[in-house]
Amino acid sequence: MDLNFKDITTIGFDADDTLWVNETYFREAEEAFTALLEPYETKNTIDQELFRMEMRNLELYGYGIKGFMLSMIESALELSNGRVSQKTIAQILDLGKKMISHKLELLDGVEEVLETLSKKYRLLVLTKGDLLDQERKLKNSGLIDYFHHVEVLSDKKASNYKRLLEHLEVETSEFLMVGNSLKSDVLPILELGARAIHVPFHTTWVHEEVQPEEHSNTHLTISGLRDLLTHLN
Numbered sequence: 001m002d003l004n005f006k007d008i009t010t011i012g013f014d015a016d017d018t019l020w021v022n023e024t025y026f027r028e029a030e031e032a033f034t035a036l037l038e039p040y041e042t043k044n045t046i047d048q049e050l051f052r053m054e055m056r057n058l059e060l061y062g063y064g065i066k067g068f069m070l071s072m073i074e075s076a077l078e079l080s081n082g083r084v085s086q087k088t089i090a091q092i093l094d095l096g097k098k099m100i101s102h103k104l105e106l107l108d109g110v111e112e113v114l115e116t117l118s119k120k121y122r123l124l125v126l127t128k129g130d131l132l133d134q135e136r137k138l139k140n141s142g143l144i145d146y147f148h149h150v151e152v153l154s155d156k157k158a159s160n161y162k163r164l165l166e167h168l169e170v171e172t173s174e175f176l177m178v179g180n181s182l183k184s185d186v187l188p189i190l191e192l193g194a195r196a197i198h199v200p201f202h203t204t205w206v207h208e209e210v211q212p213e214e215h216s217n218t219h220l221t222i223s224g225l226r227d228l229l230t231h232l233n
């Protein structure tokens with residue numbers, strides 16, 4: 001494990017479930033969706049069908065709430081054999097709108113950590129999701145001034161990071177990524193030869209889960225964002 005961060009000049013932060021709560025609202029919406037569709041199928045089948053639909057549509061819609069809303073509607077049509085009522089469709093749309101307009105909840109210590117680190121490092125936000133939704137959240141977060149650059153990526157593979165770092169003229173040897181997803185924020189970064197710190201959130205979307213044997217041991221895992229100050233200050 002490389003605990004030496006002395007060459008780091010630039011730190012990339014994931015946003016959802018790293019700076020603020022996100023996955024929790026998806027879980028809540030999924031539960032509400034399941035309750036709406038219970039007349040047609042079992043909870044298990046509804047869960048599985050929705051996830052399958054999200055995966056099938058990911059390439060078409062990308063990440064974010066709007067794609068999730070469309071997948072819920074399509075799943076509702078399939079699970080009910082087209083019998084789902086207009087009222088239920090309207091309720092599903094409301095679930096999505098409620099997610100989009102949910103009050104932003106910053107995670108513990110975020111402001112303090114960013115304020116401190118921004119004095120010494122160049123900070124970036126690197127996130128997936130809907131462009132408009134992420135821009136709205138950043139604006140509402142009051143954190144925007146701590147960041148030199150914000151990038152909403154369509155995906156977080158090594159190639160996406162590589163292109164961005166080249167564009168920003170940041171060497172991989174001076175870059176550190178911080179995020180809650182091993183799959184999106186840690187593994188592709190290690191693949192590039194940059195460094196990563198994993199800050200797990202209590203809930204992880206199944207799509208973002210990786211098996212332990214799939215990742216190497218060369219990143220650092222911390223239990224909360226505040227721990228960054230111990231390693232980087």
Ligand SMILES: [Mg+2]
Nearest residue numbers: 014016017180
């Ligand atoms: Mg995240």
